[in-house]
Amino acid sequence: MTETDKKIEITGNEKPKIGVYVCHCGVNIGGVVSVPDLVENAKTLPDVTVGREYKFFCSDVGQKMIKEDIEAGLVNRVVVAACSPRMHEPTFRIACQEAGLNQFLFEMANIREHSTWVHMKEPEGAYEVAKDHIRLAIAKARNLAPLAVQKVSVEPVSLVIGAGITGMNAAIDLTKAGYKVYLVDRSATIGGHMAQLDKTFPTMDCSSCILTPKMSEISRNKDIELLTYSEVTEVTGYVGNFEVTIKKKPHYIDQVKCNGCGICVDACPITVANEFDLGLSTRKAIYVPFPQAIPSQYTIDMDSCVECGICARETVCEPLAINYDDEPEYIQVKVGTIIVATGYDEYDPTELKQYGYGKYPNVITGLQMERLLSSFGPVVGKPVKPSDLEAPHSIAFLQCVGSRNFREGGNKYCSRVCCMYATKQARQYKEKHPEADIYIFYMDIRAFGKGYEEFYESAARDYGINYVRGRIAEVRENPLNHNIIIRSEDTLLQQPIEVEVELFVLSTGIEPRADSDSITNLLRIQKSADGFFLEAHPKLRPVDTLTEGIFIAGVSQGPKDIPDSVAQAKGAAASAIGLMAKGEVEIEPFFAVIHPDRCSGCGMCIQNCAYGAIEYVDDRRFGEIASVNVALCKGCGACSGNCRSSAIDIIGFSSEQLNSMITKRE
């Protein structure tokens, strides 16, 4: 039988035959309320022709039951009472479609998330809620009309925001599949946080050795348009057709004229803290972020520059590339998909006053330690105490700084990398200074990745690193030598312990970007309670967002290490490729429609529409009235919410459908 043969013709005018399918969802629903009673009750309602129950309607067998009823002509509207439509609406829509029923003649009653799960302790109340939700869904189902799916083409171009290890990998994968990529990063170089790292756990391979080839691969790749020192300022449109505005910040240096001689850097009189080294070194107001930066471009940091004009002199800059009046440039691109890989901020431990960060010179953060260990860092890989620039003879690490903290000032989640990076840093130091005493104060050591447990075991066994289980009670500085005196309890030995170390490293955790709101506002995606971007489903759709065509990857979605970030990058790239490979995407036909005979042309909807989707047209019969441009309409209903005459309505959430639900109180 062909697809067309099976199609059940529904015009929306025939008498509704509503099938009600109440799912037990194992014991999730059936364990709280009586599913058979719900079915029996539903069957008494007008137009309900079939009522069935089953353990799992989302299973093949369950779906088959629904399909058979449709095929047998018993039902022409389907109501499934089960979980949230955000979970299985697509599943059942497809099932209806496969049985030949228009997929929009389906409605879901959410009796799991909205009833049995939130009223577990009040089964009677839960039953009433479930019963009512089913009745409301039936009321809406009665007013459903078949709709044609809209298909829109997908621009075979992707935008990747953030060019750290995640964004770079996603971009490379996208180009491998043949798609053009705009790779945007707001800093002057790509590489992200990984560029600041020295070695990576547990394999101890050098971060630069694996990162820099990727970076140059990016710069060579013709399909990647690299936009560093740039920010996305506006995103409009919808899946497959996003219009993106990107601001290219001014470098104040003509990159075409600049020959990269670097004389200007020497000539620049302004010295500021180098953020790449987290303030452990300095740079000039005119600078390249770090030697291996890609693109290797000079930039004037206008916040520090005093425009003294020295660098602009022909004696300094022979090609006269300096331009203090450089202006930002805005470019507009059209992309089909967007991948967000904006990474993270390191937790700032200043607020945890008890640890003395910012007060005692010899207290540093994990990322600072990373820079000290780095062979191209401020001390070329030979860590020193900030107080006297001597190599420390003893180091203590404190874990979970800013993580797993349920009190104020900190994050509740585990940052997932600190145990391993502290172990790695301890091992690295111990390799060069076997005599040094190293302590790691921890709550639990979390070594869950491939090879991690072995790595940790070896650190303790082969390197003699002292792991002390216990929270620190007191941190103070020895005023004579700036050493740090730590008092704690070793909870394994159940005795107090006091050590004096020369360097104290706070294993700071990972935080969402402080300005991640700008991304959520720009892209209309959500954040979860921890502040990281929210995935569409924590297990099944970990890189999707609720906005179709926009994906998230890497630490911006939640703390993770490099392998996990790269895995997600590849996942997000694959999802984006999936959308673009098809060339078109189906979108729900939930748009605003105008009843021209009711419209009096007051123009309120035009003003209310955030998308400029409504405009005046001169109607032959009704004069100047509103008209909806379906290509721009998102179906939000801001127009309809204000219409006095109900002249503008939203398909899928029509006034009649909602009204029918309101009137079904009991």
Place this chain on the structure above:
Amino acid sequence: MTEQAIEEKKSESKEWEPKIIAFLCNWCSYAGADLAGVSRIQYPPNIRIVRVPCSGRINAYFIIKSLTDGWDGVLISGCHPGDCHYISGNLVARRRFAIIKELLEFFGIEPGRVNFMWASAAEGERFAVLVRKATEIVKKLGPNKKFEKKW
């Protein structure tokens, strides 16, 4: 005791429970309600949820129709200002809500009969807390009788 008396006694001992219709925006509050479910956060079984695409979709007609149709309370929840999936739907809605709320009160409808709130997709806990609060408010007001028609 007669059967009728027993019946009466029963209904007396059973506390009156309000029925509240809740219009939740699809992107934040409906998802927040889902999260409350997934997290098994318990709240009283008094609300009946109607999904709408955005709080901007909610016409004043829905609110007043709910009251005339005998719902004891109306609860409306959208994304926090600035978080609207549709850019500004909740902001245009907020003005409408402010006006309808003031007018309802001006006409003598008890202030707590219609409640508005923001809850994001991540705020399952907040959703539950505010539903609890709204339920309490409406419960205190008693049944919605003002719009009841004499038959």
Place this chain on the structure above:
Amino acid sequence: MEEKILKKTDIDKLYDELKKDYNFYAPTKVQGNIAFEKISDAKEIELDYLNSKVPPKDVLFPQKETLFEYRNEGKDVIIEERKDLEDKILIFGVRPCDAYSFKLLNDFFAFGDFQDEVFLKKRENATIIGIGCNSPRQTCFCTSVGGHPFQKESTDVFLSDLGDNYLVEAVSDKGKVLLKGLSWLGDAKKADLEKSKELAKQAEDSFTTKFNFDLVTKVLDENFEHPVWEEISESCIGCSSCTFLCPTCTCFDVIDENDEYNNRGRRIRVWDTCQSCLYTLETSGHNPRPAKIQRCRNRIMHKFSYYPSNYDCVGCVGCGRCITACPVNNELRLIIDKILEIEEGDKASA
């Protein structure tokens, strides 16, 4: 003798007696306006009034009326007819113009094959006590439409205000029976009858508005299309106050109200008005009276042309309510003048 005398001080006695058998409706003050309401105390009666804001037609043909109720039982629908139609109604103190309007209403509700049982039952059970107008208003014109400030048609009993007393006359058989029951009423003297006649004459002479309605009907019939209608409708804002306060307007809309919560419903009718754009809007979207000009014309034509041809009488009782109610002062007297000017103009050109 059929004529009796009722002392003004005895009104409460009358009320106490009649309220036993009747639902007693009388003019009374409601929010500053006179309205015919079922009263519960004789003190509420305001007989010394010009005329009621809303005509007493709403006692028999209320603005909102349930025609029948229904219940859903299982899959059946059970219709419950109204039980209160047999109640006896007394409408006390009705002005002659309004009393006459009941005849016109009756004409309409009993026209042809369509007998409106709800109205007719109530009319049958209604007794109307009219009261003459000693001092008609300047906006009154009942004498021009075949009425009179002391006209007794359609009343069962008729009162004339003689100062301290009312002259009470039985008009119909129903009225005679009613009066028979009120044996305590004094007999009227000849002087009382004379005085009543005198008052009637005085009232008749005081009319300032007079026009020849036969001529109006004739002009209307000949001038359905005439530029004057544009002029007439120009200032009308379509507020429909004229039709809502008119004692002879009968249009209504039928609505079913469903109470799903209690598995029941009712069919009701509410007043409608030809002045509303939606009144003639057809399902197809076509509207035969899309503009004010057609709607204004319809009101005038209906009263002064269609009524005469359908029921052989003018569909207006001359109460003047539409004149005082019109907020833009687009009043009937001016409209009639304009219509009659057509005739004069024709004459002049001839």
Place this chain on the structure above:
Amino acid sequence: MGLETENKEIEISLREVARGLLKDKKVDVIIGYKKGTLPLLSQPIIIDSEKDVDKLIWNNLCYVNLAKYLVPRVPRFVDSEKGNLKVGVVSKGCVGRALIHLASENKIKLDEIKIIGIPCNGVVNRQRIEMEIGEKEILEVSVSGNSIIVKGKDFEKEFPFDEYMNDLCKGCKIRKPPLVSKAPDLCVGECEEYSNIVDEFTDIEEFDSKTAEEKWEHISEALSVCTRCYACREACPMCYCNLCFVDQNKPVWFGKTTDLPDIIVYHLIRAYHMAGRCVACGACSLVCPMGIDLNIINRKLEKIVKERFDFTSGLDPDVLPPMVDFKMEDAQEFMLEED
């Protein structure tokens, strides 16, 4: 100066302006008021020649908001050949505001009208006077000094104008039509530039302080006599919808009967629709055949939009009305929050 002389002077200059406009062909027609046939009424009149100019009057009985005749235009405002005629509108403050607000809703094109400004001193609350006189026929009404003198067959009564003015006129701050800076040719006659209208709402605050039950009782009682003739709607310059919500049947939102809940819902939603649109002309109350006073609702609306959105309707066609505008920082004290 008494009202009488004041009105006379206004009338003289109005006629002069009107004559000039017609003579210089600045307008094709003028809509204004003429003397009514009933003592408490005036009548709208449309004139198109200089000879009719003396029919125009101005007094405290000119209730009707003439903007109503432009949305939609009455037939005389449209020429079969020329199209929309240029209309001069005799405008007190609220008529001018209505015209300007309607321009912001695209219902009026400002270059097709001329606002003939009148410095209005308030209109008489005719219903209140009628009710006070009660069951006697009013035969003559005149305004003299600061009183309204009402005469009938055998009575004469004097009402202080300040008290028996329409309630909305009492605190009116916009007595002359507003000047629109972008359209300098729009206004002739007496108009004024307004900025930062300060209004006090002591009357409403008093009502606001009542309990819900008291408010409900008050509103129910006031509206109980409503016959739902919709005269208020038809007289309102802002009620120009092709299909009013009460007449909608897909879906049927609200009951159409005169049961109290249905009446209240009608007035409640009509009020909601007037938010930021009401120009405080009071036409709705002045035309009510039952004399229902809707002014208190209109005042409340003014208060809401003034206090919440600092908006006064009908002053500038380019300022977005509050219902279509928004600000991130709009007050949201009414939102439910965690304790």
